[in-house]
């Protein structure tokens with residue numbers, strides 16, 4: 171078997187490219203399906219940079235499988251060992267394999283190797299290894315791998331190798347040199363990240379990142395100084411092409427990163443426009459988590475006999491294996507208090523990303539947390555500069571909780587995120603996988619917790635099926651667990667105190683221990699944990715301190731009337747009027763065989779009530795675990811309603827005019843603070859909930875461009891279809907009339923299309939730029 175070194179030698183590689191450019195393309199496309207788990211891949215490849223493990227050849231080198239739809243391409247693995255027998259462990263081949271993945275043994279340019287090793291990248295990850303040879307052969311590639319598995323360097327390493335070798339012997343670039351590499355990314359953050367990955371690996375190449383939301387001036391002058399690699403979002407790239415600042419006539423390598431996300435955020439036209447501008451003789455690599463028809467079309471039209479490299483394949487499990495999944499049932503009102511306890515117990519002071527559906531929720535949750543935990547919000551209404559500051563601060567650990575809309579779900583590579591919390595259910599399994607994939611990256615471990623209300627139970631099951639995962643269902647952390655975790659965190663902090671400081675305080679410590687013994691230290695830990703006062707009891711419903719949750723069960727033989735919240739209050743006022751006055755949340759038990767309810771009372775009132783004589787046939791008890799409750803919040807969720815297909819088709823109904831709106835449009839208030847707000851939502855019914863939530867969903871389009879050249883699109887057709895088929899329930903008549911009238915009014919003003927886009931998370935900044943009369947810099 172040829173060594174990879176030979177396979178990757180410059181001569182071989184460049185001749186492959188030349189061949190590709192001059193010879194006719196082979197008649198069939200080929201694909202490789204690599205069915206193996208990522209846990210084993212990472213175990214085998216790199217565990218914190220440790221030497222390769224014994225299971226190496228079980229996992230590292232998957233058996234390539236020919237399926238009816240894919241033809242095994244051994245050519246792509248030229249120079250790489252293909253083991254036919256998974257079960258045979260062979261230490262000799264382990265050594266060989268280890269060498270062949272060792273970045274210093276791949277024939278890569280020394281300076282690239284040096285920077286990779288300095289960054290702790292000593293061995294290739296599977297997707298990198300799978301892409302490397304065909305990429306160096308000049309093949310067009312379509313690739314897919316799980317989150318956090320190193321896709322950026324999968325295209326980065328071969329491209330850097332090429333540019334470096336071609337540059338060797340040449341003097342440094344001249345001013346005005348045109349880019350040879352173009353990387354398209356769907357979001358600004360992702361573009362910046364790709365830029366960073368390339369710069370960190372090859373600082374000697376001139377890499378420029380262009381994206382909207384910031385001034386053109388710096389980007390223009392960077393391009394004019396000469397550039398090797400341009401990374402950018404499609405909107406700004408088109409702007410720069412149109413202003414003649416960016417010329418793509420010398421692009422040899424095109425990378426489409428997160429291609430399916432381009433579609434999801436409405437960049438399809440822009441991407442195609444850019445591809446039309448590229449030289450036809452080029453190498454293209456397309457990375458996509460899914461293959462919606464537009465991406466397939468793109469591949470057919472713009473890629474040349476692409477090789478498919480799919481490291482996910484038909485595996486049910488779409489998540490990287492280091493991610494532990496939990497699900498927790500919470501009422502709409504208890505989510506907030508449970509949230510901080512979950513972070514205390516499951517993140518243990520490490521980094522957490524909390525995902526909300528709406529920008530408003532992201533702000534509210536972040537604000538509410540700030541009193542106890544340093545946290546920041548990240549969503550599309552936040553200026554680009556602030557978003558960058560926020561992400562940098564989070565990366566550097568200046569604060570530990572990032573509350574984000576799905577703007578942060580894709581692609582963001584933040585090291586060492588310990589916990590992801592789905593504060594609201596994701597729209598679809600894909601979003602769930604990407605949100606969760608912000609933890610457990612590069613073979614590390616992490617946890618993801620899904621919060622759901624009782625009415626969303628079925629959706630959780632659907633999600634399990636769609637994402638091919640299993641949740642461990644957990645209860646809200648008990649006070650003991652919270653105290654214990656808080657104490658652990660304090661101890662970890664104490665362990666970091668500088669010895670010099672300790673010396674200074676030692677005499678005092680000795681004196682106090684002498685006087686008070688260990689309780690002195692316990693008091694210090696309690697105080698630092700924020701528990702200077704003993705924790706009071708907590709409601710199981712709202713998790714609010716000072717409340718306890720009681721359960722009332724009525725024996726059917728005494729009364730056949732259905733229990734209602736009103737009858738619970740009536741019962742309480744008969745037994746103990748103070749309890750009726752003070753009762754908090756009341757929820758009916760979901761079990762139809764039981765006539766029962768749970769309700770909150772202040773601790774002292776509950777104590778009184780429990781000591782009273784209760785009318786026969788009724789039982790009141792203090793409970794420690796909630797039974798399943800009747801719907802406590804909005805009955806619906808977004809799951810499935812914004813599946814890719816639906817989103818695409820809804821977008822397809824619109825012309826691609828300048829109807830992008832970045833803002834929430836009409837928004838009914840959706841606070842989560844008080845129970846009252848939540849009740850109102852509930853009483854407002856499914857329709858009002860859906861509408862209010864959608865309207866403030868994050869229609870961010872982080873990489874959008876507000877190109878004013880786009881005329882506003884016509885909307886009349888849209889009015890008819892949207893009004894007709896988008897309500898998830900029937901609004902009450904007056905509400906519906908008011909809503910229709912409002913819509914007519916907005917439609918007449920030309921706003922409706924934008925509103926519609928904002929409702930459905932469609933992209934764009936144009937409309938808002940237009941609305942506000944802002945310059946393109948603000949939203950582009």
Ligand SMILES: Nc1ncnc2c1ncn2[C@@H]1O[C@H](COP(=O)(O)OP(=O)(O)OP(=O)(O)O)[C@@H](O)[C@H]1O
Nearest residue numbers: 291293294295317318319320321322323581583612
């Ligand atoms: N061979 C390697 N060894 C060690 N670390 C690596 C290696 N390759 C990449 N990494 C690191 O792994 C992390 C994840 O990489 P990257 O962001 O490219 O993943 P991804 O597959 O694009 O993820 P996503 O699908 O979420 O966008 C990065 O911090 C990157 O620097």
